Amino acid sequence: xxxxxxxxxxxxxxxxxxxxxxxxxxxxxxxxxxxxxxxxxxxxxxxxxxxxxxxxxxxxxxxxxxxxxxxxxxxxxxxxxxxxxxxxxxxxxxxxxxx
Amino acid sequence: xxxxxxxxxxxxxxxxxxxxxxxxxxxxxxxxxxxxxxxxxxxxxxxxxxxxxxxxxxxxxxxxxxxxxxxxxxxxxxxxxxxxxxxxxxxxxxxxxxxxxxxxxxxxxxxxxxxxxxxxxxxxxxxxxxxxxxxxxxxxxxxxxxxxxxxxxxxxxxxxxxxxxxxxxxxxxxxx
Numbered sequence: 001x002x003x004x005x006x007x008x009x010x011x012x013x014x015x016x017x018x019x020x021x022x023x024x025x026x027x028x029x030x031x032x033x034x035x036x037x038x039x040x041x042x043x044x045x046x047x048x049x050x051x052x053x054x055x056x057x058x059x060x061x062x063x064x065x066x067x068x069x070x071x072x073x074x075x076x077x078x079x080x081x082x083x084x085x086x087x088x089x090x091x092x093x094x095x096x097x098x099x
Numbered sequence: 100x101x102x103x104x105x106x107x108x109x110x111x112x113x114x115x116x117x118x119x120x121x122x123x124x125x126x127x128x129x130x131x132x133x134x135x136x137x138x139x140x141x142x143x144x145x146x147x148x149x150x151x152x153x154x155x156x157x158x159x160x161x162x163x164x165x166x167x168x169x170x171x172x173x174x175x176x177x178x179x180x181x182x183x184x185x186x187x188x189x190x191x192x193x194x195x196x197x198x199x200x201x202x203x204x205x206x207x208x209x210x211x212x213x214x215x216x217x218x219x220x221x222x223x224x225x226x227x228x229x230x231x232x233x234x235x236x237x238x239x240x241x242x243x244x245x246x247x248x249x250x251x252x253x254x255x256x257x258x259x260x261x262x263x264x265x266x267x268x269x270x271x272x273x274x275x
Binding site: 001005006007008009011012013014015016017018019020022023024026028029031032033035036039042043046047049050053055056058059061062063065066067068069070071072073074076077078079080081083084089 | 206
C-alpha cells in the first residue's frame, strides 16, 4: 500500500483544520481545528516513521502531543479569562486593540 | 493482503474525514467536541496499523481522554455550546473554502510528485515498535528535548493558573 494514501488523508485533514480556523468564529471550535491540524501532522510523522523504519518519527509525535497539551491548557485558560471580561468567546468581538 | 489493507484504510479515512467535516459544520460545540473524539480514535487505529502502539494509546489517553475532557469542561463551564453561524464579511466562507481546496491541491501535488517518496510502498509487514524501545531512545538520544518538554509543561501550568486566578482584594489592601 503506497504511502501516498497517508499523505493525501493527512493533507485533507490538515486543510479541513485550516478551513475551520478561517471560517468558524467561535474560539473553542478554532482550537479544535488546531488540534485537527496537529493530528494530521502526527499522522504523517508516524507514516513516514513506518516507511523508513526508524522510531524517531514516533518520538516526535510524543513531543508534539506534549506541546499541544500545553497549548490547550494555556489557550483554554485565556478563553475563560476573556469570557469573564467580555461574556463572549466570539473572535470577532475581541477587537479592542483595533486602531 | 493489500486489498484488505486498502479497504480498512478507506473506511478509516472516510470516518476521519467525515468526523472532521461534522466538527466544522455542527452548530453545537459539544457535538463538535464529540466528533473530534471520534476523529482522534480513528487516527489512533491508523497509528496501530502503522506499527505505533504506544503512540496510539497515548493518543487515546492524552487527546481523546484529557484534552477533549478539558474542552468539554470549558464549553459547559462557560455555557457557550450554541454557536451562531452568521458571517460578518460577506462571501468570507466561500473564499475560505476555495482557498482551502487550492491549498490542498498544492500540498498533495507537492508531496506526491516533488517529494519522490510518494510512489513508494510501505513495507508489507510493519513491525510494532515496543514502548521499551521507544523509551530507550527517548531517555538516551532525546534526553534534552524531553527535559525541555517538562519546562514547557511547567510554564503552561503556571500560565494557566495565573490567567484564571481571580484576584480578591485582601483585607490589608482594602484598608489602604
